[in-house]
Amino acid sequence: METTKLPPSSPSSPTTSFSVPSAEKVDGFPRRSMRRARQRRSHSSSQFRYQSSQVELTPLPLLKDAPVAELHDLFCKKLQQCCVLFDFLDCVADLKGKEIKRAALNELVESVATSRGVLIEPLYPEAIKMISVNIFRTLPPSENPEFDPEEDEPTLEASWPHLQLVYEFFLRFLESPDFQPSMAKRYVDQKFVLQLLELFDSEDPREREYLKTILHRVYGKLLGLRAYIRKQINNIFLRFIYETEHFNGVAELLEILGSIINGFALPLKSEHKQFLVRVLIPLHTAKSLSIFHAQLAYCVVQFMEKDATVTEYIIRGLLKYWPKTCTQKEVMFLGEIEEILDVIEPSQFMRIQEPLFKQIAACISSPHFQVAERALYFWNNEYILSLIEENCQVILPLVFATLYRVSKEHWNQTIVSLIYNVLKTFMEMNSKLFDDLTASYKVEKQKELKRERERAELWRGLEEYQERRMQMLTEAARNQRNLQERGERGDTLNPSSPQTAHSDQPEPKPSGASSGAGESAT
């Protein structure tokens, strides 16, 4: 059984802080985006579809004034009251009702957070129902079909004033010292979790932030759901990678996974290795990698720190998906490689140094100076430098030709001087090898050219051969046709010869060798 290390208040998070959005953040949304949102979405939203008749809310007595005997009953009534949904796109509609609900939600949050003994069993289904009714909805279509999370402002959730309090209540509910997982698991079931996960696609970062903390708590407290949650996250990622390329909550889910991976028991289960190889590594192919790269790299490094034997899978995977045209992503990949090399075990390093340094050499010769620069910075890293030094015999021959050539050709002076430094380092490491390589550089170049010529020669030969074959076959087909025609005219010697049996065969296609036609002709 694996364990998940769950720090009491916040999960270990690699990059961003895990705090619940502060009050200013909630109130102070940029006015421009609000105005835009209202303008564009002035119709209504899926959330309010099934609200046929609006119930008039009447304020209930305050929880804190209620006698102990009636407290639970009142709590329950407030939960039911909060199940009524309001149209926030029409910002002036039913202001009174909205205010009553807001006050009730505030009270519920307050009560769950501060007083003990409130959460008794009968309240669980009511609380979960209230949460479900409010948060589960089909997310509306994105306002901007080409929404670019890096450039565009997200569409903020209009009903956030209520939604935030519902999320807050859910979080307090999960964190309450009275919270009993054994009771909750009856209501927070697989279906509930699935819907919760779908909400991670919300464009509103505030909502995703809450969801992240909440899912983390659910994972921590409801052990029976763990495998299911991991599987569904996998499905979301696979759909994102191979089907839609669109999901707003990848970074948040990865952040949770970072802390889940941290808690994996050793030796790693094959399920977890499969997750690494088939989900995490392919996530690197995503177009929007930059949005979640930090979290992804963190997860990858976590895996390596758990179990060094996965290093080879990781590096080979990254090399397989190495960006071909996007230099921005290439720089990210190089950054991730450096993070990996920082913690790599020397024995693992030796297993992958060859393909890895071929790629690094390719990066050094990139015409984009940021790529070349990022790769050359590896030589400033003490640990990496020590690994290179230990394996100088292997690595130097791999990169030498590139370094030598690029030092003479690169347009960017910074790159040229960085390369000189690297060459100098190598010279100091192993001057004998360095001299040998310098001496044989020209010869190697010649050999390469020769191989090139031989390859061209081979293909030329093959193509000529193909041409001859084709000619032969067309000729064969023509002969056959002639024979047939003669047969049809009736002046053939042997009308039942096999040639006529082929009469319904199509002429051989130019791309393939039809053995049937060939035989009958020769």
Next chain:
Amino acid sequence: MAGADGDDSLYPIAVLIDELRNEDVQLRLNSIKKLSTIALALGVERTRTELLPFLTDTIYDEDEVLLALAEQLGNFTMLVGGPEYVHCLLPPLESLATVEETVVRDKAVESLRKISQEHSPVDLEVHFEPLVKRLASGDWFTSRTSACGLFSVCYPRVSSTVKAEIRQHFRTLCSDDTPMVRRAAASKLGEFAKVLELEYVKSDIISLFTALASDEQDSVRLLAVEACVSIATLLPQEDLETLVMPTLRQAAEDKSWRVRYMVADKFSELQKAVGPEITKNDLVPAFQNLLKDCEAEVRAAAANKVKEFCENLPEDNREQIIMTHILPCVKELVSDTNQHVKSALASVIMGLSTILGKDNTIEHLLPLFLAQLKDECPEVRLNIISNLDCVNEVIGIRQLSQSLLPAIVELAEDAKWRVRLAIIEYMPLLAGQLGVEFFDEKLNTLCMAWLIDHVYAIREAATCNLMKLVEKFGAEWAQNTIVPKVLGMANDPNYLHRMTTLFCINALSKACGQEITTKQMLPVVLKMSNDQVANVRFNVAKSLQKIGPILDSNALQTEVKPVLEKLASDTDMDVKYFAQEAISVPPSHSSLFTPLAAVILEPQSPQRTTTFSPSVRWKVLAADGATSC
């Protein structure tokens, strides 16, 4: 037979395999793309025994290489020795059908489907069907996804026991654990239903369809809507109500807008599949709801279908249904808050007039057209204008012309050049429908103004527009109204406008005829050969080449030739080039230049043209007062 495999020894497999294994991905990719050449060199026998095992076992590669391989293998039947050996291709394709990358997998499935047709029924059962089974029960979702696409190709050609197994496998995949597989199964459900016997459609497919249509994931449910079309087509009318309609009704009111969108998007197909009776009772109210949906995406998809839906209504009470049920919704959409909805509607609404006839159009539709012509969104107005021909047939365009004009003028001056471009393209049509007087009075100035637009694409389209107008209204009209203005621009201080004159002449000369071209246009062109800007001069050369065929030989000899000869010795190399081009390649009949060309011209490489653009760019920068406009 003799020579066929005779060259084998020339190409040891090791050399070829080295090529397929080359370190450089690009080279590897090139080799894979020429796999058929390699196979041909090896001959069919060695392709089967050496090449294919190598491909099956050792190719673990970049997706791009795998994609090329998957594609190649689909065309390999002849290279392995024809249909009797085609099953040799299955092992490599099987492993390609299990890779992660969707593009590769799909290509492998496509190739498998292709070669399945080349299998004999026996081979299909011995080799192909077991492969499908293996894929269908694979561990990882990718192989199961691929299996979904293969059932329908082998089902019709296997024995009934195997058929039963195939049905069972499909059933299992429809309730697969991973949504990816369920999606694949749902998307193939319609295709599979088509090859099944009717009894199994009723017993098996319907229950699968119902289950998929109420899946927990909306991405699965919406695919079931697509299948609904095929299934409904297969079933006899009397079964539709009980077997299909409950599910379809539920889909039309699904809580996810994506599913409702799919219903709206497939509405015409659904309508045809379920027939007139169900359409009347069920689909009309469903369509009304979709037109009133709370998500703009759904409304827009439904609005797009308004015309088609109305057209396909049963004729006996079509008009009544439209007037009482559809039109009220349409009226609301005209003032929708979302511009995509309005513009979707505007692109089809005019089509209703032919269905409803003259009186209804004037009474009910005309106000809507007019409202949309005044819409704030240019796309809406444009869509109305672009469909004017439908209304023209029914009520004549005059009814609209009062409102049309302001709309056109506004679009003509829209800040977005694409909008201006779109309206220009409708000018000839409008001119034809509105008549020459209306045009001269109201639209002519617009057409001329476009000639000096600051976007080249607009000037170009305006030129083309003039040509079409002349074709419509005749040479005399051209001479009186547009030619003087066009020629006047030859003296414009802006060289771009001067060039526009030349472009217009190129376009108009043919429609205007020899008289106008020789008397009015030619002198202007010739005069422009002295322009300071080289771009103008070489366009003079091009223009002369273009209008040459229209001129008589006297003008060619005495006027055109000397000018071209002068230009051919211009200081600018591009001017020279085009002048020589005009002399050497005289269009069709003007034979007089041929001897001349033989004298002057050095053999001119045709690639020259590609080299001219950089120098032209430079020239424009260096040119006199030429503003960048």
